[in-house]
Amino acid sequence: MTSSPRQSCGAERDAAGYLPIEEYGALGDGRAVALSGADGSIDWWCVPNIDSPPLFDRLLDPDDGGRFVVAPDRSYTVERRYREDSNVLETVFATEDGRGLLTESLNSGTAGRLPWAELARRMECVEGRMTFAVDLRFSRHWDTVNPYLSRAGHHDLFHVGTVLGLFLRSDNVRIDEMDDTRIRATVTLTAGERATVAIVAGENEPLIVPPIADIDARIDRSDQEWRDWVALLRHDGPHRGELVRSALALKLLLYSPTGAIVAAATTSLPEGIGGPKNWDYRFAWIRDAGYTIKAFLRIGAWGEAKAALTWLLQRLGDGQPQVCYTVGGDRVPPPVELDVPGWRASRPVVLGNIAGDQHQHGIYGDIFETAGRFVACGNVLDSASAETLSHLADECADRWRLKDAGIWELPQDEHYTMSKISCWQALQRAIELVDAGQMPSTCRDRWMRERDRIAAWIDEHCWSEARGAYVMYPGSDMLDASLALAVRFRFDGSDRLARTLDAIDRELGKGAFHYRYSGVEHEEGCFLACTFWMVEARALLGQAERAEAAFTAAMEVLGGCGVGTYAEMIDPETHGFLGNTPQGLTHLAIIQAIATLGGADL
Template sequence: MPKADSAGPLARKDGYADLRGYAGIGDGRTVALIARDGSVDWLPIPALDSVPVFAALLDAENGGRITLAPVEAYTTTRAYIPGTNVLQTTFTTASGVVRLTDALVTGVAGRLPWTELARRIDGIRGSVEMRWAVEPGRALRTAMPWVDNTVHGPVIRVGGVMLSVTGFEHGANEPGTHHLDGAFTTSAGSRHLFAVSGTSREPIHPPNPRNVDRGIDRTVDNWRAWSREFSYEGPWADAVQRSALALKLLIHSPTGAIAAAATTSLPETITGGKNWDYRFAWVRDVAYTLQAMIRFGLREESQAAVSWMLTTIRKHGPELEVFYTLDGEIPDEIVRTEAPGWRGLGPVVCGNDAKHQLQLGPYGDLFDVMRSYVDAGNILDAETGRSLASVADQACDDWQKPDAGIWELEQNRHYTTSKLGCWQALSSAVHLAKLGEIPGDAARWETERDRIADWVNENCWSEERGAFTMYPGSDELDASILLHAPSGFNRGERMSRTIDAITAELGDGPLVYRYTGMREEEATFVACAFWRAGALACVGRIDEARALMDELIPLANNVGMYAEMIDADSLDFAGNLPQGLSHLSLIYTAILISELSD
């Protein structure tokens, strides 16, 4: 498993923690991000895509947080309980040692119908004075919290969210106007707990704190039971399991949708500006996650995600949207808030402008996962078969159109990987038709598949560059072409030379920039680095692929989490986190190298 994260007293710049220092916990509906100093700086309630009432991550002054730490100076070590998303942080002071266990509690039958953050504090040695506070923020500056002293105790209201704080041996003080806090002192063998429960536009029942304490142990057992279902025992198995657990945080259990990341508006550049909301379900990311879950034999999550994806596409298709809400709807227009953003690098947005774009890549993503789903022994229903046939026909027409590409660019072009997304879709459609799983004109699909391949080989290969280029007539390079070694489009000399060209121009040590020109604009894109390792394996350069994986795995933070991007010089995280595509790419590449090594 990843090494325990250790640090001295956390240095915050302008009140903001380093992104590399966060660890995530979740309950199947939302995710909390916890800094090394024990502060919960991100927690939307009730769902991941809700406006967050704890958002110090994006607004240090008014965003809100849940703090818990020793009063005196301390150092910390922390790690997940093996096989779980339950985090343990050990604080060491001059006077003693305490262990903090953090969980978003799950119930006997799955997620609870409310959000329940439990924080258990065990005295290990000596005595340590601890202080905590529950300080909701202003919901990205759209609401003001207040404490309401009810007959059953104080609750905090923020807009439609209601919060209850309960506990035992936690030294609750008199409530403030906008927050609740308390202090207590541990001793060797002592146990203390406080819990924050939340609902949105619903009544709340403050839980019995002893039940919450037992719920932490139940949550550990639930996570361990899930982890035991894994079937992967190949190389880098610990990193693969931790990445799978990170992905599990992003699965929206009410629908089966899979969020691209747990946050919004964390900048991709040191100057800000590339700030996007990733709390939506991209067809691409859902497809990649499904590939991993099918490989692991996780039948329940696979079935839920497939059902969500097909139902959503049928509802809004046959044209594919780039992404959907976690409830399977077309996203609303983007909203820009007054929050300043992480370290002032705004804007902070809810929504994503890419929803207006034409992207052809999702055709390939959809069909590739349906091919894997069927090949794993599943059978398509008649309505799904007809729907997929309609989408395949649409791909036959749409591949000739310019689009925004995988990187959601402002200028539409005939991007190479977009054409290959359609090639991949039609290849899989032909395969499914031959198995009798989908109806339709397979001869047309086969003809258009071959036409796309000929077009790409004729127009997108540059002998001068020794590579497939980003689009016809360009000498620019695009790391996403590396995805089409695993897809089977090319595993020969041309792909091998393309890998070398991308390494020379876009590579920086083990890391890779997305495409030509990005070195000056943003950090490296984590997924691209894993794509390069996978492509190396596909062209027979297994030893290079393995060596690259050995360099990439340690670039996660010390609890095994990846953001979207990593600065090649400082190794600082950038972009939203935990980023599903980063973890997906690690898993997919590890499996690919393992299979190609047999």
């Protein structure tokens, strides 16, 4: 097994059958993401796309949900990690009779993503003797379909709604039970022997039936493809291992057919156990796309950055930009509640998201920051994109005085300080793009006037000397950890920003981590991205030792959680993960913090 720096972890479900979120590793192929638990159970995989109905959904329904289990047939201990510089996952099971290795991959081909979904799981015995048990059950799509099995020649076919798939296996894998709802199989191996099981699937399309030997070989070929991609990343500073692992996690969230970047791979994992803050994050936010593009640019992932920027600019050409979109570029549907138990009985379980109907001023800053960074890296905007951005700058200049839902997508519109800073950021970057010859200069003077008015408005209305900080919105005494981003945005006034960071640490800090804003600690865990935004901000303000200490403290905790794919939030007491996973904002914030600590240009 390769020496990726991840440690042993447990594999125990609670009495209700739920596995901790941190015990899942993520597999991906540029189109969908599967979550594999430390007990050998794949509990989440939407097929064929990341926003399709799930083929496996035990994550949200431990009793009746679909799952694909490969594990020893007796009690075991487990150690797992990703292969070095790869998204191929390895799990070592140890029983009293021997040690076995499970290697898992959502396979790719030599020319990139395969034109079908291919989930491969290789079992090996490395010591003694081991019997692996396979238990395959399919989702009923929340009681909207009834899966069934059929035969076509020598092949076992499954039908789940519009998905047609094959269960393929090595000759030494014995089928013990097969009916419309379940396939059970076993294979007994001695040292040096191995077997592979796989699923090949598609939606309303004919299927290739690859030889199982070809599927098995593609595990290692996919591993090499991941390594080749990582070799192109630029970062020679400290914490390269953590940066690479977060870059690999972000890569899983890029939907290759369109260039969209989803916020996370799951829906309805709660921000607080038993609470109602359960959202569907399988959509592409303008904010997340902008932040991720910038992170990809900082580490030299040019192809991913360009694909994501093209997707973003195409959305702008469709009229007034939305907060988020489907991976196909359509409007996000409003939430629909499902009659599903939810992770650890946290309901509602939903499809869709309320953000689709919101307005957030932050999209202006996100878009212009992305375009500005793209140009700063030596690239060029086309004339149509430049014209579109010019109209967007005018829109920002017109609308910045209005209330909005803010970065945290709250139901109450306010004059959020961070939203105003984002408008300032947008106009400042627009001016810089004009000065770089990348945008028409017709409205430059107007943008300068509005930029200065925004800065003056913020200083007059949003600063509280009593609090020693910028408050969340005028008239409030609440603090907002997202204001750490103002340092990266190069907002005026380093002294006030430094004092704001100190106030955030005092009042929103909990151990190594931070809550999003005042009063939210009773509803949810600490928001992981906020902590790394704070690290980056302190480094940019010249507080290098303090920034490094904060980064080290956070990563020491996260290093004890799973295999290196991180969720949205963490319980600061138990260090259990909360919220959807893997979470793009978390991983890109880690990348930005590491790059800044290493002295990389913004």
